Amino acid sequence: MNILIAGGAGYIGSIAVKELIKLKHNVIVIDNLSKGKKELVDKQAKLFIGDLTDKLFVQEIFSNNKFDAVIHFAAYKAVEESMIDAPKYSQNIIGSINILDSMVKFNVPKIIFSSTAATYGMPKTEIVNEETKTEPINYYGFTKLEIENIMKWYNKIHGINFIALRYFNVAGDGGLKYIDPEAKNILPIIMEVITGKRKELTIFGEDYNTPDGTCIRDYIHVLDLVDAHIKALNVKGNHIINLGSNKGFSVKELVNATQDITKKIIPLKSGQRRSGDPAKLIASNDKAKNILGWEPKHDIQEMISSTFNAYTK
Ligand SMILES: NC(=O)c1ccc[n+]([C@@H]2O[C@H](COP(=O)([O-])OP(=O)(O)OC[C@H]3O[C@@H](n4cnc5c(N)ncnc54)[C@H](O)[C@@H]3O)[C@@H](O)[C@H]2O)c1
Incomplete structure (x- = not known):
């Protein structure tokens, strides 16, 4: 297939x-390198450096290439920042509309979109399925839900x-030895502690209604x-699907395992609870199993060891 990866x-x-090229797909990449790195892009893919909010730039790429599908990963994703710089995060929506408009204009039939658990906000149930009410509590989550609605x-x-x-919560290294330049997720933060970039790991709240x-x-x-994205390329219809493992790990369990x-x-270090952090957030992945024929194969130990390898070797 000819695939555009934003x-x-x-x-x-x-x-x-990298994985799509291994499977002999033809890949074209758009990235503004605001966070991404040229060196991470497989040499067999063609990289166009530019911003999705630039409608003419996006259209030109579509007019010069024939795509069978788009996989759209491009977004700003820092939750806290989205609450202080909404205009920056609105670009997530504008860029997505530019992609969709070009898809219409140049007859590209299908898009696979990176959405997030942040669309659910603070769900009342511990296990979240796709019927769970979506009530984002930050602007980042709102932009992703809005893009889902626009795609509908x-x-x-x-x-x-x-x-x-x-x-x-996405974790682990996929073989490119990825080091997060702005670590905000727990495993990269733990790795920064291990490698001496940070003094300690702050645990935000130790009085939740969970076993530890x-x-x-x-x-x-x-x-x-x-x-799951590769499997989604061959799935018909329109779907919103959780990607998770159906299992939960506490912060302390993750620290001990690491x-x-x-x-x-x-x-x-003990810290205060952060507002908007539910005690427990676990995905039901039944829909992913049924519709994509997908199941996670790598466990938490592999996420930890591959990340450690990326940060230290
Ligand atoms: N990593 C996670 O835990 C996680 C969880 C839920 C959802 N997501 C979503 O998955 C997607 C990929 O996440 P990631 O962790 O690889 O993030 P990332 O920041 O490493 O990758 C996003 C890429 O998009 C590019 N980009 C951003 N805005 C752009 C624009 N306007 N035009 C062109 N390029 C632009 C960045 O330079 C970067 O290379 C994002 O949409 C994110 O919201 C990630």
């Missing part, structure tokens, strides 16, 4: 590019097919995530 120089996108309309009006994949008092989250290996695997001590 955001293909980032953490997840660059692994998707582009399907109604123009027949563009979409699959929105709502990722839970710390928050429980659902982690998914980046290679499993990419595999200490066991890496043989390193992780200094800890």
Whole structure:
């Protein structure tokens, strides 16, 4: 297939590019390199450096290439920043509309979109399925939900097919030795503690209603995530699908597992609860199993050991 990957120089996108090329797909990448890195993009892919908010730039790429599908990873994704710089995060929506308009103009039938568990906000149930009410509590989550809704309309009006994949906590290294330049997720932060870039790991809240008092989250290996996108390329219809493991790990369990695997001590500091952090957030992945024929194959130990390898070897 001829596939356009938006955001293909980032953490997840660059692994998707590598895996798709392994499968002999023809890949073109758009990235503004705001966070992504040229060196992460497989040499067999063609990289166009530019911004999705530049409608003419996007149109030109579509007019010069014939695509069978778009996989759209490009977005700003820092939750806290989205609450202080909404205009920057509105670009997530504008860029997505530019992609969709070009898809209509140049007859590209299908888009696979990176959505997020942040669309659910603070769900009342511990296990979240796709019927769970979506009530984002930050602007980032709102932009992703809005793009899902816009894709529904582009399907109604123009027949563009979409699959929105709502990722839970993505972790692990996919073979490119990715180091997060702005670590905001727990495993990269732990790795910064291990490698001496940070003094300690702050645990935000130890009095939650969970067995050890710390928050429980659902982690998914980046290679499993990419595999779901590859499977989605051949799935018909329009779907919104959770990508998670159906299992939860608490912050303390993750720290203990990391200490066991890496043989390193992780200094800890107690912090206050952060607003908007539910005690427990676990994905039901039944729909992913049924519709994509997908199941996660890599466990939390592999997420930890591959990340440790990327940061230290
Ligand atoms: N990593 C996670 O845990 C996680 C969880 C849920 C959802 N997501 C979503 O998955 C997608 C990929 O995440 P990631 O972790 O690889 O992030 P990333 O920041 O590493 O990759 C995003 C890429 O998009 C590019 N980009 C951003 N805005 C752009 C624009 N306007 N025009 C062109 N390029 C642009 C960046 O330079 C970067 O290379 C994002 O849409 C993110 O919201 C990620």
